[in-house]
Amino acid sequence: MENSLFSKPRDLFLDVVNPRDYVQIDSVSHMYQSLKNSVQKPLKMILLFGKPGTGKSMLLHKLHHDLSKHQKVLMFDIPIVDEDDFLRVLAQRIFGHSPREVMTLTRFLEIAEAVSYPDVPIVLLDEAQLYSSSLMEKIRLISDARAIKFVITLHKTDKEDVIAKEHFQTRIWESIELQNASAEELKVYIQKKLLKANCFDVANMFNDKNMKLITSLTKGNYRDTNKLLFSLFSLYYWYEENHPTLIKYNALKSKWIEMAAIHTGLIRA
Amino acid sequence: MLNIRDLERRWLKYKIKSYAPYLGAVFTILLVSLIAFYNSLSSTVANEEINLPLTENSSEIKANNTETVTILEPSMDFVQSFQTTIPETQIATAPAPQRALPPQQSIPVPKVLNIPSSTSIKAPPPAISPLSGDKSLSLNRNESKLDIESVERRFKETSNPNLGLFIARYHYDHGNYSEAYNFSLKTNSMNSKIDESWIIFAKSLVKLGRVEQAKKTLHLYISESNSESARSLLDSIEQGTFK
Ligand SMILES: Nc1ncnc2c1ncn2[C@@H]1O[C@H](COP(=O)(O)OP(=O)(O)O)[C@@H](O)[C@H]1O
Numbered sequence: 001m002e003n004s005l006f007s008k009p010r011d012l013f014l015d016v017v018n019p020r021d022y023v024q025i026d027s028v029s030h031m032y033q034s035l036k037n038s039v040q041k042p043l044k045m046i047l048l049f050g051k052p053g054t055g056k057s058m059l060l061h062k063l064h065h066d067l068s069k070h071q072k073v074l075m076f077d078i079p080i081v082d083e084d085d086f087l088r089v090l091a092q093r094i095f096g097h098s099p100r101e102v103m104t105l106t107r108f109l110e111i112a113e114a115v116s117y118p119d120v121p122i123v124l125l126d127e128a129q130l131y132s133s134s135l136m137e138k139i140r141l142i143s144d145a146r147a148i149k150f151v152i153t154l155h156k157t158d159k160e161d162v163i164a165k166e167h168f169q170t171r172i173w174e175s176i177e178l179q180n181a182s183a184e185e186l187k188v189y190i191q192k193k194l195l196k197a198n199c200f201d202v203a204n205m206f207n208d209k210n211m212k213l214i215t216s217l218t219k220g221n222y223r224d225t226n227k228l229l230f231s232l233f234s235l236y237y238w239y240e241e242n243h244p245t246l247i248k249y250n251a252l253k254s255k256w257i258e259m260a261a262i263h264t265g266l267i268r269a
Numbered sequence: 270m271l272n273i274r275d276l277e278r279r280w281l282k283y284k285i286k287s288y289a290p291y292l293g294a295v296f297t298i299l300l301v302s303l304i305a306f307y308n309s310l311s312s313t314v315a316n317e318e319i320n321l322p323l324t325e326n327s328s329e330i331k332a333n334n335t336e337t338v339t340i341l342e343p344s345m346d347f348v349q350s351f352q353t354t355i356p357e358t359q360i361a362t363a364p365a366p367q368r369a370l371p372p373q374q375s376i377p378v379p380k381v382l383n384i385p386s387s388t389s390i391k392a393p394p395p396a397i398s399p400l401s402g403d404k405s406l407s408l409n410r411n412e413s414k415l416d417i418e419s420v421e422r423r424f425k426e427t428s429n430p431n432l433g434l435f436i437a438r439y440h441y442d443h444g445n446y447s448e449a450y451n452f453s454l455k456t457n458s459m460n461s462k463i464d465e466s467w468i469i470f471a472k473s474l475v476k477l478g479r480v481e482q483a484k485k486t487l488h489l490y491i492s493e494s495n496s497e498s499a500r501s502l503l504d505s506i507e508q509g510t511f512k
Protein backbone atom coordinates (compact mmCIF):
# COMPACT_ATOMS: atom_id res chain seq x y z
CA MET A 1 0.00 0.00 0.00
CA GLU A 2 1.60 3.20 -1.21
CA ASN A 3 -0.19 5.83 0.82
CA SER A 4 -0.53 3.89 4.02
CA LEU A 5 -0.76 6.03 7.11
CA PHE A 6 1.29 3.57 9.11
CA SER A 7 4.23 2.58 6.95
CA LYS A 8 6.20 5.72 7.72
CA PRO A 9 5.75 5.61 11.50
CA ARG A 10 6.57 1.92 11.37
CA ASP A 11 9.90 2.52 9.68
CA LEU A 12 10.68 5.34 12.09
CA PHE A 13 10.93 2.80 14.86
CA LEU A 14 13.31 0.43 13.17
CA ASP A 15 16.03 -0.30 15.68
CA VAL A 16 18.89 1.51 13.99
CA VAL A 17 21.31 4.07 15.34
CA ASN A 18 21.75 7.14 13.22
CA PRO A 19 22.89 10.41 14.79
CA ARG A 20 20.57 12.28 12.47
CA ASP A 21 17.62 10.64 14.22
CA TYR A 22 18.80 11.79 17.61
CA VAL A 23 16.00 13.41 19.59
CA GLN A 24 16.53 15.69 22.53
CA ILE A 25 15.15 14.28 25.71
CA ASP A 26 15.68 16.13 28.95
CA SER A 27 17.92 13.73 30.81
CA VAL A 28 19.68 12.47 27.70
CA SER A 29 20.64 15.95 26.56
CA HIS A 30 21.92 16.53 30.04
CA MET A 31 24.08 13.41 29.82
CA TYR A 32 25.24 14.40 26.40
CA GLN A 33 26.31 17.81 27.63
CA SER A 34 28.28 16.35 30.48
CA LEU A 35 29.79 13.81 28.10
CA LYS A 36 30.93 16.62 25.83
CA ASN A 37 32.32 18.52 28.80
CA SER A 38 34.22 15.45 29.92
CA VAL A 39 35.76 15.07 26.51
CA GLN A 40 37.14 18.60 26.76
CA LYS A 41 38.68 17.94 30.15
CA PRO A 42 42.16 16.43 30.39
CA LEU A 43 40.67 13.15 31.50
CA LYS A 44 42.04 9.99 30.08
CA MET A 45 39.02 7.83 29.72
CA ILE A 46 35.27 8.13 29.82
CA LEU A 47 32.91 5.29 30.46
CA LEU A 48 29.29 5.28 29.34
CA PHE A 49 27.38 2.47 30.92
CA GLY A 50 23.81 1.31 31.33
CA LYS A 51 21.46 -1.50 30.46
CA PRO A 52 21.05 -2.52 26.83
CA GLY A 53 18.68 -0.20 25.00
CA THR A 54 19.25 2.89 27.12
CA GLY A 55 20.78 4.83 24.24
CA LYS A 56 24.52 4.37 24.75
CA SER A 57 25.31 3.69 21.12
CA MET A 58 23.12 6.58 20.07
CA LEU A 59 24.98 8.95 22.34
CA LEU A 60 28.33 7.67 21.14
CA HIS A 61 27.34 8.09 17.50
CA LYS A 62 26.10 11.57 18.18
CA LEU A 63 29.36 12.42 19.87
CA HIS A 64 31.25 11.05 16.89
CA HIS A 65 29.13 13.04 14.51
CA ASP A 66 29.60 16.29 16.44
CA LEU A 67 33.28 15.92 17.29
CA SER A 68 34.50 14.83 13.89
CA LYS A 69 33.86 18.33 12.58
CA HIS A 70 36.64 19.69 14.78
CA GLN A 71 39.13 16.99 15.61
CA LYS A 72 40.60 13.57 14.99
CA VAL A 73 38.07 11.07 16.19
CA LEU A 74 37.63 7.41 15.35
CA MET A 75 34.68 5.15 16.00
CA PHE A 76 34.69 1.39 16.44
CA ASP A 77 31.07 0.36 16.54
CA ILE A 78 31.96 -3.28 16.00
CA PRO A 79 34.75 -4.34 18.33
CA ILE A 80 38.06 -5.59 16.95
CA VAL A 81 38.71 -8.28 19.47
CA ASP A 82 42.09 -9.42 18.23
CA GLU A 83 44.70 -7.43 20.14
CA ASP A 84 47.26 -7.27 17.35
CA ASP A 85 44.61 -6.16 14.84
CA PHE A 86 43.31 -3.59 17.25
CA LEU A 87 46.68 -1.87 17.69
CA ARG A 88 47.43 -2.09 13.98
CA VAL A 89 44.17 -0.43 12.99
CA LEU A 90 44.72 2.31 15.57
CA ALA A 91 48.29 2.94 14.39
CA GLN A 92 47.14 3.19 10.84
CA ARG A 93 43.93 5.15 11.21
CA ILE A 94 45.11 7.55 13.88
CA PHE A 95 48.84 7.93 13.31
CA GLY A 96 49.01 7.01 9.63
CA HIS A 97 51.49 4.23 10.24
CA SER A 98 51.18 0.88 8.43
CA PRO A 99 53.78 -1.33 10.04
CA ARG A 100 55.02 -4.61 8.69
CA GLU A 101 56.40 -5.74 12.02
CA VAL A 102 54.46 -7.32 14.87
CA MET A 103 52.66 -4.62 16.79
CA THR A 104 53.46 -4.65 20.47
CA LEU A 105 52.23 -2.13 22.96
CA THR A 106 55.69 -0.59 23.32
CA ARG A 107 56.02 -0.21 19.58
CA PHE A 108 52.57 1.31 19.40
CA LEU A 109 53.40 3.89 22.06
CA GLU A 110 56.60 4.79 20.19
CA ILE A 111 54.62 5.39 17.02
CA ALA A 112 52.13 7.49 18.93
CA GLU A 113 54.85 9.61 20.47
CA ALA A 114 56.37 10.40 17.10
CA VAL A 115 53.17 12.07 15.94
CA SER A 116 51.82 15.10 17.71
CA TYR A 117 48.30 16.40 17.37
CA PRO A 118 47.04 19.67 18.84
CA ASP A 119 44.41 17.67 20.72
CA VAL A 120 44.71 14.14 21.97
CA PRO A 121 42.93 12.01 19.36
CA ILE A 122 39.70 10.48 20.51
CA VAL A 123 38.66 6.89 19.96
CA LEU A 124 35.11 5.74 20.63
CA LEU A 125 34.57 2.09 21.44
CA ASP A 126 31.05 0.73 21.45
CA GLU A 127 30.20 -2.55 23.17
CA ALA A 128 33.39 -2.65 25.20
CA GLN A 129 32.19 -5.61 27.22
CA LEU A 130 33.22 -7.68 24.21
CA TYR A 131 36.90 -6.83 24.62
CA SER A 132 39.11 -9.20 26.58
CA SER A 133 40.41 -7.97 29.88
CA SER A 134 43.98 -8.09 28.63
CA LEU A 135 43.04 -5.83 25.73
CA MET A 136 41.19 -3.57 28.15
CA GLU A 137 44.38 -3.35 30.16
CA LYS A 138 46.29 -2.24 27.05
CA ILE A 139 43.61 0.31 26.32
CA ARG A 140 44.04 1.61 29.82
CA LEU A 141 47.83 1.89 29.40
CA ILE A 142 47.42 3.73 26.10
CA SER A 143 45.15 6.25 27.74
CA ASP A 144 47.47 6.52 30.73
CA ALA A 145 50.23 7.51 28.33
CA ARG A 146 47.83 10.12 26.91
CA ALA A 147 48.36 8.78 23.43
CA ILE A 148 44.63 8.43 22.88
CA LYS A 149 41.55 9.43 24.80
CA PHE A 150 38.97 6.66 24.87
CA VAL A 151 35.25 6.95 25.29
CA ILE A 152 33.75 3.52 25.74
CA THR A 153 30.31 2.08 26.26
CA LEU A 154 29.62 -0.92 28.42
CA HIS A 155 26.50 -2.94 29.04
CA LYS A 156 25.62 -3.04 32.65
CA THR A 157 24.90 -6.59 33.66
CA ASP A 158 26.15 -8.43 36.69
CA LYS A 159 29.17 -9.79 34.92
CA GLU A 160 30.11 -6.49 33.36
CA ASP A 161 29.66 -4.77 36.65
CA VAL A 162 32.71 -6.65 37.78
CA ILE A 163 34.68 -5.50 34.77
CA ALA A 164 33.50 -1.98 35.41
CA LYS A 165 34.68 -2.18 38.98
CA GLU A 166 38.04 -3.73 38.18
CA HIS A 167 38.91 -1.47 35.34
CA PHE A 168 37.32 1.80 36.10
CA GLN A 169 36.33 2.33 39.63
CA THR A 170 39.83 2.33 41.06
CA ARG A 171 41.05 4.75 38.41
CA ILE A 172 40.05 8.32 38.19
CA TRP A 173 38.06 7.92 35.03
CA GLU A 174 34.78 9.53 34.54
CA SER A 175 31.75 7.35 34.19
CA ILE A 176 28.26 8.28 33.09
CA GLU A 177 25.34 5.98 33.67
CA LEU A 178 22.40 5.94 31.27
CA GLN A 179 18.98 4.89 32.40
CA ASN A 180 15.63 3.94 31.00
CA ALA A 181 13.30 6.80 30.20
CA SER A 182 10.66 7.96 32.64
CA ALA A 183 7.05 7.90 31.49
CA GLU A 184 7.22 11.58 30.61
CA GLU A 185 10.48 11.20 28.70
CA LEU A 186 9.20 8.23 26.76
CA LYS A 187 6.22 10.27 25.69
CA VAL A 188 8.50 13.07 24.53
CA TYR A 189 10.66 10.54 22.69
CA ILE A 190 7.75 9.06 20.76
CA GLN A 191 6.05 12.38 20.04
CA LYS A 192 9.22 14.06 18.87
CA LYS A 193 10.09 11.20 16.59
CA LEU A 194 6.65 11.21 15.01
CA LEU A 195 6.47 14.97 14.66
CA LYS A 196 9.92 15.19 13.15
CA ALA A 197 8.63 12.94 10.38
CA ASN A 198 5.36 14.89 10.04
CA CYS A 199 3.25 11.97 11.28
CA PHE A 200 0.74 14.19 13.07
CA ASP A 201 -2.25 11.97 12.63
CA VAL A 202 -0.45 9.09 14.20
CA ALA A 203 1.00 11.27 16.96
CA ASN A 204 -2.56 12.31 17.78
CA MET A 205 -3.50 8.72 18.40
CA PHE A 206 -1.35 8.36 21.53
CA ASN A 207 -3.40 9.21 24.59
CA ASP A 208 -2.36 9.05 28.24
CA LYS A 209 -3.81 5.61 28.72
CA ASN A 210 -1.87 4.31 25.72
CA MET A 211 1.33 5.85 27.05
CA LYS A 212 0.80 4.29 30.44
CA LEU A 213 0.46 0.87 28.89
CA ILE A 214 3.47 1.33 26.65
CA THR A 215 5.62 2.54 29.53
CA SER A 216 4.60 -0.34 31.73
CA LEU A 217 5.36 -2.84 28.96
CA THR A 218 8.74 -1.41 27.99
CA LYS A 219 9.81 -0.01 31.36
CA GLY A 220 10.98 3.04 29.44
CA ASN A 221 13.62 1.14 27.52
CA TYR A 222 14.22 2.81 24.15
CA ARG A 223 15.01 -0.37 22.27
CA ASP A 224 11.98 -2.21 23.62
CA THR A 225 9.85 0.80 22.78
CA ASN A 226 11.17 0.80 19.23
CA LYS A 227 10.45 -2.87 18.82
CA LEU A 228 6.99 -2.55 20.30
CA LEU A 229 6.03 0.39 18.13
CA PHE A 230 7.51 -1.19 15.04
CA SER A 231 5.30 -4.22 15.39
CA LEU A 232 2.35 -2.11 16.54
CA PHE A 233 2.47 -0.08 13.33
CA SER A 234 3.00 -3.24 11.30
CA LEU A 235 -0.20 -4.46 12.87
CA TYR A 236 -2.02 -1.24 12.05
CA TYR A 237 -0.68 -1.51 8.52
CA TRP A 238 -2.13 -4.98 8.23
CA TYR A 239 -5.52 -3.91 9.55
CA GLU A 240 -5.50 -0.90 7.29
CA GLU A 241 -5.13 -3.21 4.31
CA ASN A 242 -7.45 -5.94 5.48
CA HIS A 243 -9.98 -4.51 7.94
CA PRO A 244 -9.77 -0.72 7.76
CA THR A 245 -13.08 -0.29 9.56
CA LEU A 246 -11.61 -1.74 12.73
CA ILE A 247 -9.15 1.12 13.06
CA LYS A 248 -10.07 3.95 15.40
CA TYR A 249 -8.13 7.09 14.70
CA ASN A 250 -8.63 8.90 17.98
CA ALA A 251 -6.68 6.45 20.14
CA LEU A 252 -4.51 3.39 19.95
CA LYS A 253 -6.20 0.12 20.78
CA SER A 254 -4.91 -1.43 23.98
CA LYS A 255 -5.58 -4.81 22.51
CA TRP A 256 -3.32 -4.16 19.57
CA ILE A 257 -0.60 -2.74 21.79
CA GLU A 258 -0.75 -5.93 23.78
CA MET A 259 -0.73 -8.03 20.62
CA ALA A 260 2.38 -6.19 19.48
CA ALA A 261 3.91 -6.81 22.90
CA ILE A 262 3.18 -10.51 22.53
CA HIS A 263 4.75 -10.47 19.10
CA THR A 264 7.93 -8.81 20.37
CA GLY A 265 8.11 -11.00 23.44
CA LEU A 266 7.47 -8.24 25.98
CA ILE A 267 4.42 -10.23 27.04
CA ARG A 268 4.81 -13.96 27.36
CA ALA A 269 1.75 -15.69 25.98
CA MET B 270 5.47 -11.58 8.53
CA LEU B 271 2.78 -10.93 11.13
CA ASN B 272 0.44 -13.77 11.82
CA ILE B 273 -2.55 -11.79 13.04
CA ARG B 274 -4.83 -14.76 13.64
CA ASP B 275 -2.23 -16.44 15.79
CA LEU B 276 -1.57 -13.18 17.66
CA GLU B 277 -5.28 -12.71 18.33
CA ARG B 278 -5.49 -16.22 19.69
CA ARG B 279 -2.47 -15.72 21.94
CA TRP B 280 -3.84 -12.38 23.07
CA LEU B 281 -7.11 -14.02 24.13
CA LYS B 282 -5.22 -16.67 26.03
CA TYR B 283 -3.17 -13.98 27.70
CA LYS B 284 -6.28 -12.02 28.68
CA ILE B 285 -7.96 -15.04 30.14
CA LYS B 286 -4.81 -15.87 32.03
CA SER B 287 -4.47 -12.36 33.39
CA TYR B 288 -8.08 -12.31 34.51
CA ALA B 289 -7.88 -15.78 36.02
CA PRO B 290 -6.49 -14.61 39.39
CA TYR B 291 -9.32 -12.08 39.70
CA LEU B 292 -11.91 -14.66 38.82
CA GLY B 293 -10.28 -16.98 41.33
CA ALA B 294 -10.29 -14.27 43.97
CA VAL B 295 -13.95 -13.46 43.37
CA PHE B 296 -14.76 -17.14 43.51
CA THR B 297 -12.89 -17.69 46.79
CA ILE B 298 -14.46 -14.60 48.34
CA LEU B 299 -17.88 -15.95 47.41
CA LEU B 300 -16.98 -19.36 48.77
CA VAL B 301 -15.57 -17.98 52.02
CA SER B 302 -18.55 -15.73 52.63
CA LEU B 303 -20.89 -18.61 51.89
CA ILE B 304 -19.09 -20.80 54.40
CA ALA B 305 -19.05 -17.98 56.93
CA PHE B 306 -22.77 -17.49 56.42
CA TYR B 307 -23.48 -21.18 57.01
CA ASN B 308 -21.20 -21.21 60.03
CA SER B 309 -22.95 -18.27 61.63
CA LEU B 310 -26.31 -19.91 60.95
CA SER B 311 -25.27 -23.24 62.40
CA SER B 312 -23.55 -21.59 65.38
CA THR B 313 -26.74 -19.76 66.37
CA VAL B 314 -28.60 -22.98 65.91
CA ALA B 315 -26.00 -24.75 68.01
CA ASN B 316 -26.28 -22.09 70.69
CA GLU B 317 -29.97 -22.60 70.88
CA GLU B 318 -29.62 -26.35 70.95
CA ILE B 319 -27.09 -26.23 73.75
CA ASN B 320 -29.00 -23.67 75.74
CA LEU B 321 -32.38 -25.22 75.32
CA PRO B 322 -32.08 -27.70 78.21
CA LEU B 323 -31.23 -24.83 80.57
CA THR B 324 -34.77 -23.52 80.57
CA GLU B 325 -34.47 -22.19 84.13
CA ASN B 326 -32.01 -19.49 83.12
CA SER B 327 -34.11 -18.28 80.28
CA SER B 328 -33.10 -14.65 80.77
CA GLU B 329 -29.47 -15.58 80.32
CA ILE B 330 -30.26 -17.51 77.17
CA LYS B 331 -31.92 -14.51 75.68
CA ALA B 332 -28.93 -12.40 76.49
CA ASN B 333 -26.70 -14.94 74.85
CA ASN B 334 -28.86 -15.02 71.80
CA THR B 335 -28.97 -11.31 71.40
CA GLU B 336 -25.23 -11.27 71.77
CA THR B 337 -24.78 -13.66 68.88
CA VAL B 338 -27.10 -11.52 66.82
CA THR B 339 -25.29 -8.30 67.63
CA ILE B 340 -22.04 -9.80 66.45
CA LEU B 341 -23.40 -9.43 62.96
CA GLU B 342 -24.24 -5.79 63.36
CA PRO B 343 -20.82 -4.21 63.05
CA SER B 344 -20.32 -5.84 59.70
CA MET B 345 -23.63 -4.38 58.51
CA ASP B 346 -22.49 -1.00 59.70
CA PHE B 347 -19.36 -1.42 57.74
CA VAL B 348 -21.28 -2.20 54.59
CA GLN B 349 -23.52 0.81 55.14
CA SER B 350 -20.68 3.16 55.79
CA PHE B 351 -18.97 1.79 52.74
CA GLN B 352 -21.97 2.61 50.64
CA THR B 353 -22.29 6.09 51.98
CA THR B 354 -18.64 6.97 51.55
CA ILE B 355 -18.85 6.58 47.80
CA PRO B 356 -21.09 9.57 47.15
CA GLU B 357 -19.16 11.50 49.79
CA THR B 358 -15.92 11.19 47.92
CA GLN B 359 -17.65 12.21 44.77
CA ILE B 360 -18.91 15.30 46.45
CA ALA B 361 -15.46 15.95 47.78
CA THR B 362 -13.82 15.74 44.40
CA ALA B 363 -16.44 17.57 42.42
CA PRO B 364 -15.84 21.12 43.66
CA ALA B 365 -12.07 20.82 43.35
CA PRO B 366 -11.83 22.06 39.78
CA GLN B 367 -14.05 25.00 40.62
CA ARG B 368 -11.70 26.03 43.33
CA ALA B 369 -8.91 25.73 40.84
CA LEU B 370 -10.70 27.98 38.40
CA PRO B 371 -9.64 31.48 39.52
CA PRO B 372 -5.96 31.01 38.60
CA GLN B 373 -7.01 29.59 35.24
CA GLN B 374 -9.04 32.65 34.54
CA SER B 375 -5.99 34.82 34.77
CA ILE B 376 -4.43 33.04 31.81
CA PRO B 377 -3.43 35.61 29.20
CA VAL B 378 -6.29 35.94 26.77
CA PRO B 379 -5.13 35.87 23.17
CA LYS B 380 -6.73 38.02 20.52
CA VAL B 381 -8.78 35.25 18.97
CA LEU B 382 -10.56 34.78 22.23
CA ASN B 383 -13.13 37.49 21.78
CA ILE B 384 -15.36 37.53 24.80
CA PRO B 385 -17.68 40.49 25.28
CA SER B 386 -18.81 40.11 28.89
CA SER B 387 -15.62 38.88 30.42
CA THR B 388 -15.58 40.54 33.80
CA SER B 389 -14.07 37.50 35.39
CA ILE B 390 -11.21 37.16 32.97
CA LYS B 391 -8.41 39.47 33.90
CA ALA B 392 -5.90 41.14 31.68
CA PRO B 393 -2.82 39.08 30.91
CA PRO B 394 -0.23 39.28 33.66
CA PRO B 395 3.23 40.55 32.71
CA ALA B 396 5.28 37.91 30.94
CA ILE B 397 6.96 35.82 33.60
CA SER B 398 10.54 35.38 32.52
CA PRO B 399 12.80 36.20 35.40
CA LEU B 400 14.81 33.14 34.39
CA SER B 401 15.45 34.29 30.85
CA GLY B 402 18.85 35.60 31.84
CA ASP B 403 19.90 32.12 32.89
CA LYS B 404 20.38 30.52 29.51
CA SER B 405 21.29 27.04 30.60
CA LEU B 406 18.29 26.79 32.83
CA SER B 407 15.71 27.88 30.30
CA LEU B 408 17.36 25.66 27.72
CA ASN B 409 16.94 22.62 29.87
CA ARG B 410 13.38 23.50 30.58
CA ASN B 411 12.60 23.70 26.90
CA GLU B 412 14.14 20.34 26.23
CA SER B 413 12.10 18.63 28.86
CA LYS B 414 8.97 19.58 27.03
CA LEU B 415 7.94 19.04 23.51
CA ASP B 416 9.03 21.99 21.45
CA ILE B 417 5.44 23.09 21.05
CA GLU B 418 6.36 26.49 19.64
CA SER B 419 8.05 24.96 16.65
CA VAL B 420 5.02 22.76 16.14
CA GLU B 421 2.85 25.84 16.29
CA ARG B 422 5.02 27.53 13.73
CA ARG B 423 4.65 24.52 11.51
CA PHE B 424 0.90 24.68 11.97
CA LYS B 425 0.91 28.25 10.78
CA GLU B 426 2.83 27.26 7.68
CA THR B 427 0.98 24.10 6.79
CA SER B 428 -2.53 24.80 8.12
CA ASN B 429 -2.89 21.10 8.73
CA PRO B 430 -5.97 20.59 10.95
CA ASN B 431 -4.49 17.43 12.44
CA LEU B 432 -1.55 19.43 13.64
CA GLY B 433 -3.97 21.98 15.08
CA LEU B 434 -5.74 19.23 16.94
CA PHE B 435 -2.45 17.98 18.26
CA ILE B 436 -1.57 21.42 19.62
CA ALA B 437 -5.03 21.97 21.07
CA ARG B 438 -4.83 18.66 22.82
CA TYR B 439 -1.35 19.43 24.10
CA HIS B 440 -2.48 22.73 25.62
CA TYR B 441 -5.59 21.21 27.13
CA ASP B 442 -3.53 18.49 28.75
CA HIS B 443 -1.20 21.12 30.14
CA GLY B 444 -3.99 23.24 31.54
CA ASN B 445 -3.57 26.08 29.03
CA TYR B 446 -7.25 26.29 28.33
CA SER B 447 -7.29 29.54 26.43
CA GLU B 448 -4.62 28.21 24.09
CA ALA B 449 -6.56 24.98 23.75
CA TYR B 450 -9.61 27.09 22.93
CA ASN B 451 -7.78 29.03 20.25
CA PHE B 452 -6.25 26.07 18.52
CA SER B 453 -9.36 23.96 18.56
CA LEU B 454 -11.24 26.93 17.16
CA LYS B 455 -8.74 27.26 14.33
CA THR B 456 -8.88 23.53 13.75
CA ASN B 457 -12.66 23.57 13.60
CA SER B 458 -12.61 26.31 11.02
CA MET B 459 -10.24 24.28 8.85
CA ASN B 460 -12.13 21.06 9.23
CA SER B 461 -15.45 21.17 10.98
CA LYS B 462 -15.82 17.40 11.17
CA ILE B 463 -13.22 16.52 13.77
CA ASP B 464 -15.11 15.34 16.82
CA GLU B 465 -12.27 15.65 19.23
CA SER B 466 -11.52 19.21 18.26
CA TRP B 467 -15.10 20.23 19.09
CA ILE B 468 -14.88 18.36 22.35
CA ILE B 469 -11.68 20.13 23.35
CA PHE B 470 -13.23 23.41 22.28
CA ALA B 471 -16.27 22.88 24.51
CA LYS B 472 -14.26 21.55 27.41
CA SER B 473 -11.92 24.54 27.25
CA LEU B 474 -14.91 26.84 27.35
CA VAL B 475 -16.15 25.15 30.50
CA LYS B 476 -12.72 25.41 32.05
CA LEU B 477 -12.68 29.09 31.20
CA GLY B 478 -15.97 29.49 33.02
CA ARG B 479 -18.10 29.91 29.93
CA VAL B 480 -20.43 27.01 30.51
CA GLU B 481 -23.39 28.45 28.62
CA GLN B 482 -21.38 29.00 25.47
CA ALA B 483 -20.01 25.47 25.75
CA LYS B 484 -23.52 24.06 25.93
CA LYS B 485 -24.70 26.14 22.99
CA THR B 486 -21.74 25.03 20.90
CA LEU B 487 -22.33 21.41 21.73
CA HIS B 488 -26.04 21.65 20.92
CA LEU B 489 -25.18 23.11 17.56
CA TYR B 490 -22.52 20.56 16.84
CA ILE B 491 -24.73 17.66 17.87
CA SER B 492 -27.54 18.83 15.61
CA GLU B 493 -25.08 18.79 12.70
CA SER B 494 -23.10 15.69 13.46
CA ASN B 495 -25.09 13.48 15.79
CA SER B 496 -21.86 12.93 17.66
CA GLU B 497 -22.13 10.48 20.54
CA SER B 498 -19.15 11.86 22.41
CA ALA B 499 -20.43 15.42 22.11
CA ARG B 500 -23.78 14.30 23.47
CA SER B 501 -22.28 12.59 26.45
CA LEU B 502 -20.07 15.58 27.17
CA LEU B 503 -23.13 17.83 27.04
CA ASP B 504 -24.93 15.50 29.43
CA SER B 505 -22.08 15.53 31.89
CA ILE B 506 -21.85 19.33 31.74
CA GLU B 507 -25.56 19.68 32.32
CA GLN B 508 -25.50 17.23 35.20
CA GLY B 509 -22.50 18.99 36.66
CA THR B 510 -20.39 15.84 36.64
CA PHE B 511 -17.88 17.17 34.15
CA LYS B 512 -14.60 17.52 35.94
N1 LIG C 1 18.18 10.21 22.18
C1 LIG C 1 17.72 9.34 21.27
N2 LIG C 1 17.18 9.79 20.12
C2 LIG C 1 16.71 8.96 19.19
N3 LIG C 1 16.75 7.65 19.29
C3 LIG C 1 17.28 7.11 20.40
C4 LIG C 1 17.79 7.92 21.45
N4 LIG C 1 18.24 7.12 22.43
C5 LIG C 1 18.02 5.86 22.00
N5 LIG C 1 17.45 5.86 20.79
C6 LIG C 1 17.07 4.68 20.00
O1 LIG C 1 16.85 3.61 20.88
C7 LIG C 1 17.43 2.42 20.39
C8 LIG C 1 18.36 1.84 21.43
O2 LIG C 1 19.44 2.72 21.66
P1 LIG C 1 20.97 2.24 21.64
O3 LIG C 1 21.80 3.46 21.60
O4 LIG C 1 21.19 1.23 20.56
O5 LIG C 1 21.05 1.56 23.08
P2 LIG C 1 22.29 0.79 23.75
O6 LIG C 1 23.51 1.05 22.92
O7 LIG C 1 22.37 1.37 25.12
O8 LIG C 1 21.92 -0.65 23.79
C9 LIG C 1 18.14 2.76 19.10
O9 LIG C 1 17.35 2.33 18.02
C10 LIG C 1 18.22 4.26 19.09
O10 LIG C 1 18.04 4.73 17.80
Ligand SMILES: [Mg+2]
Binds near residue numbers: 053056057126127
Ligand atom coordinates in the same frame (compact mmCIF):
# COMPACT_ATOMS: atom_id res chain seq x y z
MG1 LIG D 1 24.59 -0.37 21.82
